[in-house]
Amino acid sequence: MDERLIRGHVINRYLSFIKNTWGKDGMEQAIEECGISEIKVDDSIFYSNEIMERILKWISTNHGMDRVKQAGKYTAKNLGLFAYMVRFMSMEAMLHKAEERYRELYKFGDIDIEIHDKKAIARMRDVSGIEENCQGWLGVLEAMLEMTKSKGTVAQIECQVNGDASCIYVVEWQ
Numbered sequence: 001m002d003e004r005l006i007r008g009h010v011i012n013r014y015l016s017f018i019k020n021t022w023g024k025d026g027m028e029q030a031i032e033e034c035g036i037s038e039i040k041v042d043d044s045i046f047y048s049n050e051i052m053e054r055i056l057k058w059i060s061t062n063h064g065m066d067r068v069k070q071a072g073k074y075t076a077k078n079l080g081l082f083a084y085m086v087r088f089m090s091m092e093a094m095l096h097k098a099e100e101r102y103r104e105l106y107k108f109g110d111i112d113i114e115i116h117d118k119k120a121i122a123r124m125r126d127v128s129g130i131e132e133n134c135q136g137w138l139g140v141l142e143a144m145l146e147m148t149k150s151k152g153t154v155a156q157i158e159c160q161v162n163g164d165a166s167c168i169y170v171v172e173w174q
């Protein structure tokens, strides 16, 4: 199996969520316990997704699953995702960009987003290996609603971690 690689940019935003939420001590604890104190994570370099999974598990084990979702939301909002144009973007436009953006940041898995009027179905195959990943993605999709000032909901209706063919999320907005 090919190594699952993720851009340091994403890992650094999760670490920055940890620092903002639990302070410098919290971040040092996380880095220590995740075994990444020797690594200087560079935004532009790709790393093993296993590092990301350790960080996600650190958050859920020490602070609960809801914080993982918050971390995903924070990360999406601080990725410079579409920072320069997000103010002018609709939910539709942002979702259209999301597949391309995913491929810039992750070298594994596949995302397919179908948009019908005010509803989107996001299919993510081989993207999430652990439940924490799915929570992170819920946060990312909720962040998109917030960033585009759309009122709406996000629900996960299928999950590959639980044996489905892919993780499927439904986003609906007004």
Ligand SMILES: [Zn+2]
Binding pocket: 128, 134, 158, 159, 160, 161, 162, 166, 167, 168
């Ligand atoms: Zn899932």
